[in-house]
Amino acid sequence: MGGDVGLPVTVPAAVQIARQYPDTHFLLTGVPEQIEQALRQANPGDLSRFEIVPASEVVAMDDPVEVALRRKKDSSMRVGVNLVKEKRADALVSAGNTGALMAISRYVLKTMEGIDRPAIATAIPNQKGGATTMLDLGANVDCSAQHLLEFAIMGVALCEAIDNIQKPTVGLLNIGEEAIKGNEVVKEASALLHCSGLNFYGNVEGDDIFKGTTNIVVCDGFVGNVVLKSLEGLAKMIGTMLKQEFTRNYLTMAAGMVARPVLNRFRDRVDNRNYNGAALLGLRGIVFKSHGSADIFAYTRAIERARGAVVRGLLEKTATAVTQMTQRIDRDNAESTIEQK
Amino acid sequence: MGGDVGLPVTVPAAVQIARQYPDTHFLLTGVPEQIEQALRQANPGDLSRFEIVPASEVVAMDDPVEVALRRKKDSSMRVGVNLVKEKRADALVSAGNTGALMAISRYVLKTMEGIDRPAIATAIPNQKGGATTMLDLGANVDCSAQHLLEFAIMGVALCEAIDNIQKPTVGLLNIGEEAIKGNEVVKEASALLHCSGLNFYGNVEGDDIFKGTTNIVVCDGFVGNVVLKSLEGLAKMIGTMLKQEFTRNYLTMAAGMVARPVLNRFRDRVDNRNYNGAALLGLRGIVFKSHGSADIFAYTRAIERARGAVVRGLLEKTATAVTQMTQRIDRDNAESTIEQK
Numbered sequence: 001m002g003g004d005v006g007l008p009v010t011v012p013a014a015v016q017i018a019r020q021y022p023d024t025h026f027l028l029t030g031v032p033e034q035i036e037q038a039l040r041q042a043n044p045g046d047l048s049r050f051e052i053v054p055a056s057e058v059v060a061m062d063d064p065v066e067v068a069l070r071r072k073k074d075s076s077m078r079v080g081v082n083l084v085k086e087k088r089a090d091a092l093v094s095a096g097n098t099g100a101l102m103a104i105s106r107y108v109l110k111t112m113e114g115i116d117r118p119a120i121a122t123a124i125p126n127q128k129g130g131a132t133t134m135l136d137l138g139a140n141v142d143c144s145a146q147h148l149l150e151f152a153i154m155g156v157a158l159c160e161a162i163d164n165i166q167k168p169t170v171g172l173l174n175i176g177e178e179a180i181k182g183n184e185v186v187k188e189a190s191a192l193l194h195c196s197g198l199n200f201y202g203n204v205e206g207d208d209i210f211k212g213t214t215n216i217v218v219c220d221g222f223v224g225n226v227v228l229k230s231l232e233g234l235a236k237m238i239g240t241m242l243k244q245e246f247t248r249n250y251l252t253m254a255a256g257m258v259a260r261p262v263l264n265r266f267r268d269r270v271d272n273r274n275y276n277g278a279a280l281l282g283l284r285g286i287v288f289k290s291h292g293s294a295d296i297f298a299y300t301r302a303i304e305r306a307r308g309a310v311v312r313g314l315l316e317k318t319a320t321a322v323t324q325m326t327q328r329i330d331r332d333n334a335e336s337t338i339e340q341k
Numbered sequence: 342m343g344g345d346v347g348l349p350v351t352v353p354a355a356v357q358i359a360r361q362y363p364d365t366h367f368l369l370t371g372v373p374e375q376i377e378q379a380l381r382q383a384n385p386g387d388l389s390r391f392e393i394v395p396a397s398e399v400v401a402m403d404d405p406v407e408v409a410l411r412r413k414k415d416s417s418m419r420v421g422v423n424l425v426k427e428k429r430a431d432a433l434v435s436a437g438n439t440g441a442l443m444a445i446s447r448y449v450l451k452t453m454e455g456i457d458r459p460a461i462a463t464a465i466p467n468q469k470g471g472a473t474t475m476l477d478l479g480a481n482v483d484c485s486a487q488h489l490l491e492f493a494i495m496g497v498a499l500c501e502a503i504d505n506i507q508k509p510t511v512g513l514l515n516i517g518e519e520a521i522k523g524n525e526v527v528k529e530a531s532a533l534l535h536c537s538g539l540n541f542y543g544n545v546e547g548d549d550i551f552k553g554t555t556n557i558v559v560c561d562g563f564v565g566n567v568v569l570k571s572l573e574g575l576a577k578m579i580g581t582m583l584k585q586e587f588t589r590n591y592l593t594m595a596a597g598m599v600a601r602p603v604l605n606r607f608r609d610r611v612d613n614r615n616y617n618g619a620a621l622l623g624l625r626g627i628v629f630k631s632h633g634s635a636d637i638f639a640y641t642r643a644i645e646r647a648r649g650a651v652v653r654g655l656l657e658k659t660a661t662a663v664t665q666m667t668q669r670i671d672r673d674n675a676e677s678t679i680e681q682k
Contacts, residue, residue, distance in 0.1 A: 228547065236551070
């Protein structure tokens with residue numbers, strides 16, 4: 001029910017994925033009559049693949065987290081998270097309010113053992129033709145070095161599960177000036193990552209996200225959120241200006257007609273709808289957040305990513321990675337205790 | 342002498358500005374023979390407008406700050422800062438190593454009374470057709486709320502002096518999630534700014550930089566640097582991809598020929614060379630930092646901005662703003678003392 005558009009996007013996207021992947025079954029949470037209507041319009045074929053799970057309320061995009069969490073206990077979002085909790089669903093995909101989704105998921109599902117803070121990760125298209133996984137994007141501000149290490153571990157598991165990359169490289173987002181190599185937390189996180197056994201590349205700068213220097217870029221949620229919003233702002237401005245220039249007058253419109261196939265190819269390459277679907281990591285269940293303004297195509301991508309995470313065992317991969325890290329730290333501590341003796 | 346290119350950029354740019362503004366005189370610091378040669382090639386006209394001040398060393402772009410500051414005491418950069426200190430120059434423009442320039446400027450010129458930390462500010466083109474002034478961009482990590490307030494005060498003075506805007510609006514860069522409205526420092530800074538008497542708009546998000554929601558966007562140097570580098574990375578990737586698509590084959594090249602006038606207009610609008618020249622604020626002297634990779638046109642823009650700052654009294658404006666703020670705080674403190682009695 002959530003997102004800027006709601007059912008006219010989410011239901012047709014589900015229908016499309018059901019057609020594409022015969023292994024998928026959908027539990028659609030929300031107001032039954034409205035969902036039924038959207039489903040009929042979407043021409044679903046085999047109706048047994050879709051089950052409607054009633055929910056009487058909807059979390060609004062501007063609802064404060066407290067309202068979503070405490071007062072709307074029968075929201076489509078909450079009912080969806082409950083389904084994951086009860087293992088009736090393997091994953092939840094929502095285009096709703098990010099803060100509410102994170103808060104409800106965290107409250108209902110709880111964090112994994114060994115994870116202190118869940119994080120939000122997304123993929124950003126890079127120059128190499130792939131995508132850079134970046135986290136955290138706003139779930140956590142005021143992070144400690146240990147939190148940044150956790151984000152790296154979770155990012156690695158995500159990258160292995162979704163992008164099928166073995167031992168992906170990890171970069172720590174930092175600033176470039178020689179004088180002041182990052183704040184205290186980042187310096188400490190760098191030291192932790194160096195000893196982590198992860199494929200740690202070292203510090204990276206903002207432009208490395210697009211160079212694709214590392215598979216994963218780790219930063220605190222304040223920085224990640226601000227960077228992501230800034231990038232969206234720039235991309236939007238560039239798109240608007242390009243359009244304005246090509247629609248200025250008949251001459252430029254004619255030029256636009258001639259250039260259209262090229263411009264379309266360009267647009268496809270920078271189209272971030274391809275990478276729609278941010279992962280909420282570190283929870284005892286799989287939750288993906290679609291962009292609120294996603295269209296049907298973008299929403300199918302978010303569902304595909306969630307499906308990939310289920311099929312390739314994101315939760316197990318994360319749990320294993322966390323356990324290995326904990327054992328490693330215990331062993332290192334034991335060794336240093338022996339050395340001290 | 343500094344920057345990626347050095348004299349072939351800096352000297353012709355100075356010559357061009359000398360031609361354009363009859364009130365400008367240039368002190369060119371560096372190796373005399375090399376400067377003389379560059380000057381001859383640039384066809385300077387009236388040579389009395391150019392004076393060469395010898396300096397035997399050059400700060401390399403990758404020199405550690407300590408080396409630039411302690412070991413290269415006869416660098417073109419250091420000699421330039423000394424000229425500002427001795428009031429032989431009204432302003433310094435350099436395309437050299439940012440960290441070194443800030444460290445040397447701070448060491449030689451000192452900070453203004455009432456300013457604890459100098460900051461770096463730049464202008465970023467926005468959708469409204471103007472530019473958003475953003476600071477700090479990397480001079481300070483681990484900032485306090487008081488520092489963010491200082492940045493706002495300095496940003497206002499810069500905006501009034503360079504862009505000639507009265508009572509420019511100030512936004513505090515923050516994240517958008519309802520759950521977690523920024524980290525502790527940002528929350529405290531918001532409270533300070535609300536009582537500051539500045540034209541404080543409130544919190545802004547990353548995309549507001551491009552929407553032009555406020556004239557000034559304030560953030561700590563870590564965030565500012567990462568955002569700026571990320572934006573440069575995205576802009577570069579978009580430019581590269583657009584070029585790749587138009588040069589893919591004869592057909593796309595033909596389309597590119599037809600579309601060229603439109604694409605050129607577009608390029609001019611998003612061309613950040615127009616806004617080259619970051620201001621080092623809060624010092625007892627005017628210092629502008631050009632992008633290291635600036636070409637002649639971009640470098641003239643940095644010189645123009647520095648000239649504007651001199652002509653429209655940036656230092657006086659900043660000093661006045663700081664004094665007013667200090668008096669205001671003293672008065673508020675006095676009032677609250679009376680109330681307590």
